[in-house]
Amino acid sequence: MMSYFFQLLVSGIVVGSIYALAALGFVLIYKSSKVLNLAHGQIIAAGAFITYALTGWVGIPIYLSFLLSMVITFFLAMSVEKIFLRRLIGEPIISIIMVTIGLMSILDGIIFLTPFGSVNFSFPQFLPQELISFGGVSISWTQLVGVIITAIMIGGFSWFFKKSTVGISMRAVSDDQFASMSVGISVPRVFGLAWATAGLSAAAAGGIIGNITGLNFETLQAFGITVFPIVILGGLDSILGAVVAGIIMGVIQQFASGYLDGNFGLNGTAEVLPYIILLIILLFKPHGLFGIHEIERV
Template identity: 60%
Template sequence: MSYFFQLLVSGIVVGSVYALAALGFVLIYKASRVINFAHGHFIAIGAFTAYALSTSLGLSVWIAAVLALAFTAIVGYFTERIFLKPLVGQPIISVIMVTIGLASVFGGLIHMTPYGSGNFSLPGFLPEGGVNFAGISVSYPQLLAVVFTGVFLAAFGWFFQRSTVGIAMRAVADDQMASMSLGVSVEKVFALAWAAAGITAAAAGLIVGAISGLNLEGLVGIGLKVFPVVILGGLDSIPGAVVGGIIIGILENMAAGYLDAYIPGGGTGDVFPFLVLLLVLWFKPHGLFGTEEIERV
């Protein structure tokens, strides 16, 4: 039984990373109906910026983290301004392909730096060891990851419920025409959504850096795992991103923990989320909390 709970706990930790990553993804989709295939690269940009600042400039990890969040937000903002804005009103395939192209460009740029290949780990800033509770061990970084995710989500929740900008963003997601006529700058909201997505992506990257090592492929892989998460939770639902993230994290760990033994080569955790994705698409395409699209002639 303690094996089960151990898997559950590590699933929640992984799931909180997915939840954060998915949050940014959903923000972009909600505001501008764009599926961002470069999300994994935003995660990588955030994580490696923090790593570069803390190792080469010798900044403390916390300052480096804040600067990385800001930098990724700027990257997100200008990505929207430069590359996505000219494509407003174009068919979906163009918008999808431009994010795929951007993913390739970002990948190339990261490969231009020494961080393209190899493993890196953020300098330790937390005490070793962890909490032991009834045979289940949780390390401090893991604990921090969950707490940090919780705080981050609460901050975003406050931002969307209370702040003017957040309310404007929700209004645009709801009805662009109506919010435009009430004086909300839809263009600005699109760019802000990308900036906010950059922040959450960087936060996810930082957490990965805290609980395990950084490597480009792994970080970009999180960008792919976001798809099962958002489909399960509902593409346009922020609570869905959080719930979906944690469920997928748990399922992935459970699958790896219980099924790997029966499969030559293992690695069940990598594919299981996508099987879930297909099942959800077959039986409940709009996910747990997504808005059902009703079509009328």
């Protein structure tokens, strides 16, 4: 019984850390430009598919194609920002959010055009198949490597924001756009960079989750949409919040599917629980766990 608990906990942390990586990009865009990017799930899916296309069809080794897909989505997200969102700076925030809804639809359409929309693929196995187990808790190599890469990337991002000049300028823009303009930071450039880094982290999350669960567009979409409850739980503008809430949500989902499903006549609770949590959070603690309290109130 106890080992079942720990097994669920471990797989929850695995999924949760990937959620954290995916949510990171979302928070980044929100923090710098106050745009709620509803197309984030589709960028995650696109990252996974680009990784697969490079390995499976072009034949590049998976490590390289993982990096390459991050580079591609980096520029993809940057150009999305440049083409669509740059013109809308100064428009009411509601129309910018609706533009991201439109982008979500466009990206859906583009993915449906490719074989990924209808056929399921899975990555070639490049890691040992056997499970690593200690004390009754087992974890596959894919999961372990995924968690390690995720941890490294989250660490890298934290360093980037805390120490590097570009990261500091991004934080400055999120704090006060006029003040940062007056000290010589190019605000549009920072917006572009925020989108680009968000795309990069989304592609990384997509690549890792694609390796673990296989490439099914609907699963990846559901994974992408779960990012929204996570960022609300963590607080929309907190990177730490995104990481913590991602792990919490992953663990909750695993426990739900481990303990609730099949017990009280319930089924598939992991899919719906995040949204119930989201509604409850919105009603009682809308700034989330780590968000700044001066959120927009009526």
